[in-house]
Amino acid sequence: MNDEQIKMIATIVAKKLSEDFANNNFRIPVGVSARHVHLxxxxxxILFGENxxxxxxKELMGGQFAAEESVTIIGKKLNVxxxxxxxxxxxxxxxxxxSKTDSIKLGIKAPIRESGLIEGSAxxxxxxxxxxxxxxxGCIIAKRHIHLSPKDAERFNVKNDDIVSVKICGERGGIMENVQIRVDDSYTLEMHIDTDEANAFGIECGSMxxxxx
Known part of the structure; x- marks a missing residue:
């Protein structure tokens, strides 16, 4: 294969990647997660009665669901x-x-953690x-992350627990670093951030x- 052929193939590949990106094939939708509790x-x-x-x-990703029930949380300052x-x-x-804002209001030092890693938390x-x-x-600030199926992980050339960055466009756009990759058969493609992060970058559920x- 000569240089001209290599250049021609590179041009075709670049055009295809550009088309894929324009068609959202290499973009990731955002899900904004508000404060919540797992019990x-x-x-x-104890909270709601025996049995x-x-x-x-509402059904959520990976077999999870939002329940109709809610609770009140109280921090050290007795703020609720x-x-x-x-x-x-x-x-x-x-x-x-x-979120970090919630942590300040409650007067606690909730660490940034992957879900489930609560040892030594607030x-x-x-x-x-x-x-x-x-x-x-048991109280944490969730580490921002991207859910992918194995097929999506292969398409994006990433693997479980990789740390990546994402680019955000718009008036308050920028680069968000330290984003964890989480891969599972039950996942659909979505980046999860909290309300503080969404507000800082001017994005909302469904942003790409x-x-x-």
């Missing part, structure tokens, strides 16, 4: 945040996910209609971003 069966029953079952409000949504199904550990009190629980640890490795 164990034991804690659900209580969560009522589904009401109407915090519960997400199901039940888990083996109770976890509260908030204390929090959760109040329901039938009782309350005080956790010595570009992965930059």
């Amino acid at each position: 164990t069966k034991e804690h659900l029953e 209580y079952k969560l009522k589904k409000k 945040i009401e109407n915090v949504r519960i997400l199901g199904p039940l888990r083996s550990k109770t976890q509260v996910e908030i 204390p929090i009190t959760i109040v329901g209609p039938c009782g309350s629980i005080s956790l010595k640890e 971003v570009e992965l930059v490795k």
